[in-house]
Amino acid sequence: MLLIALFFSLFAKKEEIMTGPARASKRVVLSGPLAEYAPGLAAKLGRRGFLPLSVEHQLRLLAHLSRWMQARGLEVGMLTDARVDEFLVERRATYTALYSRRALRPLLEHLGGLGVLPVEEPPPATPTDLAVAGFEQYLLTERGLLPKTAAAQAARIRRFLTGYCPAGGVGQLTTVEVTQALRDEGRDHAVSSVKRLGYTIKTFLRYAFLTGLIDRDLTGATVPVKSHQPSLLPIGISREQTAALLAACDRDTVVGRRDYAVILLLARLGLRAIEVARLQLTDIDWHHGEIIVRGKSHRDEGMPLPAEVGQALVDYLMRSRPTDAPELRTVFVAARAPRRRMDRVTVSSMIARTCQRAGIEPVGAHLLRHSLGEDMIRAEVPLPAIAQVLRHHDPLTTANYARVDVERLRSLAVPWPTSASSTISTTSTAWPTGGAR
The missing domain is CATH 1.10.150 (DNA polymerase; domain 1)
Structure with a gap:
């Protein structure tokens, strides 16, 4: 019935x-x-x-x-x-x-x-257009960046070439133009903006040298821009806050069932927001209890599907996912028209709204991933195993999570010397005669 x-x-x-x-x-x-x-x-x-x-x-x-x-x-x-x-x-x-x-x-x-609209011929491509288009294609194919990220970097390079490229074209670029662009950017932009521009210009100069657009390597002209910031721990949210987030999802509604499944994927499997948005219907292997995670740089990796997460996905797919958009193959679909797949921004916005309903300070989707790493550290899971779960390809990234166990780090700290133990023998530390101090 x-x-x-x-x-x-x-x-x-x-x-x-x-x-x-x-x-x-x-x-x-x-x-x-x-x-x-x-x-x-x-x-x-x-x-x-x-x-x-x-x-x-x-x-x-x-x-x-x-x-x-x-x-x-x-x-x-x-x-x-x-x-x-x-x-x-x-x-x-x-x-x-x-x-x-x-x-x-x-x-x-x-x-x-x-096909009823007129086909308009695009304006002739300029040398700058060709250089920017080639660079954007390089970012997509060789570097594996997302289309939005590649488009943003291409826009920065277009702005750089429009304002600073010599009349002779990209091949006439020198260190003078590169340095001047970064100095001008620093006059009325934040340090983070200068760092982004410098990184993008360096990537473009490397691409231009490899492809022969310029005959010399100018990447050294992009002096690293440093902003002095305190070393922050990768602090996530507590288990109680995660439970409050899940409880704030009304699973009697269409949106609530979707949000509940998304939060479980973030908190239990440590997926990134973009990885949740990319999840396809064919990525779920119900027979073997696995999912395929489409990670950074086009890396596809398999992960086990816990029963709790699997049940939430079934509940959403059977009772909430729209059935009138067969062309959409992503698991999660936006609730508002037009019918479209969720993206990284949509996932993050959903987490922020759920935090408000749960009565906790708004957090980003990535903090749920940090929380999983911290829980594994407290459970004394080895760092290589944590790296495998979080799909880190750089051991130093996983090593950052070792800093969150403050209590165990205290056991490694050297006691501060007292007045008695800090007494230094004058004979052992006497400066040699005529020596420089």
């Missing part, structure tokens, strides 16, 4: 998703060259989790653009980027919402997917 009830509830949910956009489209008067694309857009938005009211807003935006095009005698194949900008200028003058390119993104993506 439970399975039958679950089936009918899912069927009713799908029927509501399919009929919601249809009802919304009937309330919008459509005319012009875009009218025929309205039903397809409404159905697509419904599948992506948009509520009927949100679908109606998108259809009204489509109707406005369609009337604007009709008044100017424009067909769909004439909707260029310049025309879109013209429309947005007029809409901003008369409307108070949905007047940006971001608002038009669902419609433009739908039309682009149908």
